[in-house]
Amino acid sequence: MTDTMTPQQRHYCMSRIRSKDTTPEKRVRQWLWQHGYRYRLNVKGVPGKPDIVMRKYRTAIFVNGCFWHGHDVELVVSSEQLVVKSSNCCKIPQTNRDFWVAKIQRNQERDQKNYEILSENGWQVIVLWECQLKPKKLEKTMLQVEIQLHDFYIKTFNHRSKTYIHIEEESLPMVAEEPEEYGQ
Numbered sequence: 001m002t003d004t005m006t007p008q009q010r011h012y013c014m015s016r017i018r019s020k021d022t023t024p025e026k027r028v029r030q031w032l033w034q035h036g037y038r039y040r041l042n043v044k045g046v047p048g049k050p051d052i053v054m055r056k057y058r059t060a061i062f063v064n065g066c067f068w069h070g071h072d073v074e075l076v077v078s079s080e081q082l083v084v085k086s087s088n089c090c091k092i093p094q095t096n097r098d099f100w101v102a103k104i105q106r107n108q109e110r111d112q113k114n115y116e117i118l119s120e121n122g123w124q125v126i127v128l129w130e131c132q133l134k135p136k137k138l139e140k141t142m143l144q145v146e147i148q149l150h151d152f153y154i155k156t157f158n159h160r161s162k163t164y165i166h167i168e169e170e171s172l173p174m175v176a177e178e179p180e181e182y183g184q
């Protein structure tokens, strides 16, 4: 079999093989763990194979490489032509451009489909980009994640606190008819 791959394509194939445990993903896991959050990896039965699953928060976290997942890359069809706008963190190479565009387009579409399926099943989807997880930006990004986790938790599991508000009147303890005034 002749090797028809360009060095870039070969590099891509190789990188797929060791795509587990990328550094940005490790940083996220480490941060969560150190802040007392527990999660699972490679959970079966959750669509789209999220990188990190937090069942308590019904949240799926994806840690996306900016290049492979086309961070901020715009692919717009204009007069039957595909117009590609690269972004700061995803610059599509000029060499073999069609290959990369097709690859990134497929990845973007697949990602989107996965996010939708999860979302339809009541999951919160958090997408983290490699560029947001650089050491200098990690803390700020993760604090936002933390807010999202709690926000979603409150919205989703709010019924627990409602049971307190909706105590039936008969079950309330007896109280004195005339409340004592303060300061006496």
Ligand SMILES: [Zn+2]
Residues within 6 Å of the ligand: 066, 071, 089, 090, 129, 130, 131, 132
């Ligand atoms: Zn990026």
